[in-house]
Amino acid sequence: MPSPSTPRRPMHARVLVLLAMRNLRRHMRRTVLTASAMIVGGALLIFTFAVADGSHEQWIDSGVRLGEGHVTIERPEFRVSRRIEDRLPAEVRRAAEAAFASPEIAPRVVATTAKLAVTGLASSAAGARPAQIAAVDPTAEAGFSPIDDRLIEGRYLAPDDRLAAYVGAELVDSLDLRLGSRFVVQAQDAEREIAGQLLRVVGIFRTGVPEVDQTLVHIPLATADEWLGSAGDVTNVGVVLDTSAATAGVAARVESALDGPISRGDARVLGWREANPALAAAVAIDDFGNYLTQGFIFTIIAFGIVNTVLMSVLHRRREFGVLRALGLTPGQTGTIVLIEGLTLTAASGFIGVGLGLAITWHFFGDGLDISALMDEMTFSGVVIEPIIQPLMRTARLVQVLLFILFIGAAASVYPALRAARLDVTEAMKFDR
Amino acid sequence: MTDTETAAVRTDGVWKIFHQEAEEVQAVRDVSLTVGRGEFTALAGPSGSGKTTLLNLIGGLTRPSEGRVEVAGRDVTAMSNRDVAQLRLDQVGFVFQAYNLLPVLTALENAEFPMLLQGVPADERRARVRELFGRTGMTGLEDRRPGKLSGGQQQRVAVVRAVASRPALVLADEPTANLDSAASAALLDVMADLNRELGVTFVFATHDARVMERSRRLVRMVDGRIDSDETRT
Numbered sequence: 248m249p250s251p252s253t254p255r256r257p258m259h260a261r262v263l264v265l266l267a268m269r270n271l272r273r274h275m276r277r278t279v280l281t282a283s284a285m286i287v288g289g290a291l292l293i294f295t296f297a298v299a300d301g302s303h304e305q306w307i308d309s310g311v312r313l314g315e316g317h318v319t320i321e322r323p324e325f326r327v328s329r330r331i332e333d334r335l336p337a338e339v340r341r342a343a344e345a346a347f348a349s350p351e352i353a354p355r356v357v358a359t360t361a362k363l364a365v366t367g368l369a370s371s372a373a374g375a376r377p378a379q380i381a382a383v384d385p386t387a388e389a390g391f392s393p394i395d396d397r398l399i400e401g402r403y404l405a406p407d408d409r410l411a412a413y414v415g416a417e418l419v420d421s422l423d424l425r426l427g428s429r430f431v432v433q434a435q436d437a438e439r440e441i442a443g444q445l446l447r448v449v450g451i452f453r454t455g456v457p458e459v460d461q462t463l464v465h466i467p468l469a470t471a472d473e474w475l476g477s478a479g480d481v482t483n484v485g486v487v488l489d490t491s492a493a494t495a496g497v498a499a500r501v502e503s504a505l506d507g508p509i510s511r512g513d514a515r516v517l518g519w520r521e522a523n524p525a526l527a528a529a530v531a532i533d534d535f536g537n538y539l540t541q542g543f544i545f546t547i548i549a550f551g552i553v554n555t556v557l558m559s560v561l562h563r564r565r566e567f568g569v570l571r572a573l574g575l576t577p578g579q580t581g582t583i584v585l586i587e588g589l590t591l592t593a594a595s596g597f598i599g600v601g602l603g604l605a606i607t608w609h610f611f612g613d614g615l616d617i618s619a620l621m622d623e624m625t626f627s628g629v630v631i632e633p634i635i636q637p638l639m640r641t642a643r644l645v646q647v648l649l650f651i652l653f654i655g656a657a658a659s660v661y662p663a664l665r666a667a668r669l670d671v672t673e674a675m676k677f678d679r
Numbered sequence: 680m681t682d683t684e685t686a687a688v689r690t691d692g693v694w695k696i697f698h699q700e701a702e703e704v705q706a707v708r709d710v711s712l713t714v715g716r717g718e719f720t721a722l723a724g725p726s727g728s729g730k731t732t733l734l735n736l737i738g739g740l741t742r743p744s745e746g747r748v749e750v751a752g753r754d755v756t757a758m759s760n761r762d763v764a765q766l767r768l769d770q771v772g773f774v775f776q777a778y779n780l781l782p783v784l785t786a787l788e789n790a791e792f793p794m795l796l797q798g799v800p801a802d803e804r805r806a807r808v809r810e811l812f813g814r815t816g817m818t819g820l821e822d823r824r825p826g827k828l829s830g831g832q833q834q835r836v837a838v839v840r841a842v843a844s845r846p847a848l849v850l851a852d853e854p855t856a857n858l859d860s861a862a863s864a865a866l867l868d869v870m871a872d873l874n875r876e877l878g879v880t881f882v883f884a885t886h887d888a889r890v891m892e893r894s895r896r897l898v899r900m901v902d903g904r905i906d907s908d909e910t911r912t
């Protein structure tokens with residue numbers, strides 16, 4: 248006696264795949280046409296993101312080097328107050344630097360910085376201007392910041408400098424200074440008294456970023472100690488990493504190393520996105536623009552796929568009718584269509600991705616020169632480099648591949664539903 | 680109760696009513712019909728008399744408006760769509776008027792397709808198809824695509840496909856309607872042989888006098904009803 252509901256035998260996926268493949272081959276012209284759109288789209292997608300991610304990485308690198316690194320440690324109040332009394336306790340600095348040197352983090356570290364940054368006033372006989380004064384270890388900072396390379400006159404700070412200042416070109420102009428000139432900086436000291444310090448211009452720089460060139464002054468840390476009574480303390484300890492993608496991981500490790508000070512409110516760890524929200528926004532907006540463009544391109548491609556797959560469904564109503572009469576379920580006939588659409592999309596999309604990677608790295612592996620497209624450009628405190636090094640992260644590649652699969656699935660769903668909903672008796676009707 | 684004791688098909692007071700706009704079409708009216716194993720039965724009747732609809736009801740492609748359909752002792756009416764599909768795969772072979780074959784598969788692949796779905800091992804599949812191709816004069820044409828076969832050859836492949844999976848019955852809806860008389864006669868010979876020698880149960884819908892002549896039981900339909908039912912010896 249047969250049981251009332253026989254469990255369905257495992258469907259031979261191979262059979263469905265075989266049918267789908269043969270059907271794709273049957274309409275070679277249509278298949279090739281749709282596939283080539285997808286191949287070009289996939290290649291373009293890879294190229295776009297490789298160039299975008301590469302330039303973002305450069306923006307970020309340049310931005311964090313002008314600032315406090317991919318990951319920086321400071322007192323919670325400092326970001327707003329920028330006052331010396333909100334500097335880091337010496338033991339927090341030591342713990343942070345120990346964390347940077349730990350075997351988990353050290354391999355990622357390109358450069359570190361420890362600086363005392365305060366807001367003050369720079370004045371000369373010509374007048375007074377607000378200034379961002381960064382007291383640095385000259386040798387370490389030269390390796391950390393690109394600012395020493397932006398020299399236009401004189402030299403960067405040297406280790407045994409005392410009253411030396413490295414000053415932005417526009418600040419130099421507005422205070423009517425020149426190389427060798429003396430000027431005075433004033434800021435609140437560790438005792439909350441206003442203290443003045445005489446400095447001499449040893450170097451002048453221009454980054455091209457107005458807000459930097461108008462305000463920034465680098466002085467030796469030792470000079471700041473005497474001037475402000477800060478006893479060697481700093482306001483920030485920061486680290487530049489080999490890739491911005493390591494930011495979150497390193498920040499988390501540093502946070503756990505600084506567990507105690509953080510819970511006491513003596514320190515906080517910031518990733519570059521928090522420390523430099525304008526830069527983060529610039530990257531996000533640029534990404535969004537690319538997502539929008541690519542979304543638009545792939546919507547058009549998806550319609551091409553829908554059209555190809557749907558045509559083949561509508562032309563094969565009788566075949567689907569036969570399959571159902573043979574014992575396939577609606578779901579299985581729909582699956583054949585889904586496999587066709589997905590295979591067409593995935594195969595051509597992945598070929599496109601491969602092609603995109605090959606082309607991007609073959610022709611632009613040494614950098615894509617976009618200097619013809621722009622004058623020197625800056626924004627968000629970042630100088631845009633004219634040579635873009637393309638970059639493809641695994642996460643991005645996975646995202647692109649998943650996106651292509653998603654497009655394939657999305658474009659095949661409607662045709663698959665049409666096939667699944669087929670009325671067999673209608674499909675098998677013959678004109679009498 | 681073994682399979683061979685149950686009827687291949689039993690319908691009991693089956694109605695099929697289509698609603699077309701405001702109109703109601705009673706395509707099948709109160710049909711009670713039993714087809715035993717090994718029968719070679721023709722459903723005859725003019726165009727529009729409900730033959731196709733009745734075959735579709737038996738094969739579970741359409742659900743009856745009323746009544747009950749049993750195939751190989753199992754109540755099709757009570758089954759889920761999934762189970763009906765499985766029942767079709769295992770117990771029912773279909774042969775339509777034309778375009779029965781999947782154009783992307785060879786004759787051999789078409790013929791073994793249901794067995795592939797049933798999970799019949801490859802050598803068993805090949806053996807059955809080879810044997811049936813031999814009986815139906817199709818030997819040597821195994822690797823041809825349907826487009827490279829004549830109409831009569833295509834229908835023979837469809838018959839082989841329907842028979843090879845060992846169903847309780849084969850439903851053939853106007854199988855000869857698209858064939859010339861020689862090809863029709865050849866196809867009928869093939870089916871009669873399979874019926875006689877292998878005991879395959881066939882139910883045809885036809886208005887082809889030659890098919891009616893060859894049948895051993897002739898059920899005539901008029902306006903969706905069974906008008907007469909005669910068995911010849």
Ligand SMILES: Nc1ncnc2c1ncn2[C@@H]1O[C@H](COP(=O)(O)OP(=O)(O)O)[C@@H](O)[C@H]1O
Pocket residue numbers: 672697698699704705706724725726727728729730731732733884
């Ligand atoms: N899907 C349907 N919708 C409406 N009417 C239908 C449908 N299928 C069949 N009919 C009608 O049912 C009647 C029987 O049709 P059919 O079973 O195809 O007859 P036959 O196969 O004997 O020519 C005809 O009047 C036909 O128009």
Ligand SMILES: [Mg+2]
Pocket residue numbers: 730731732852853884
């Ligand atoms: Mg008919």
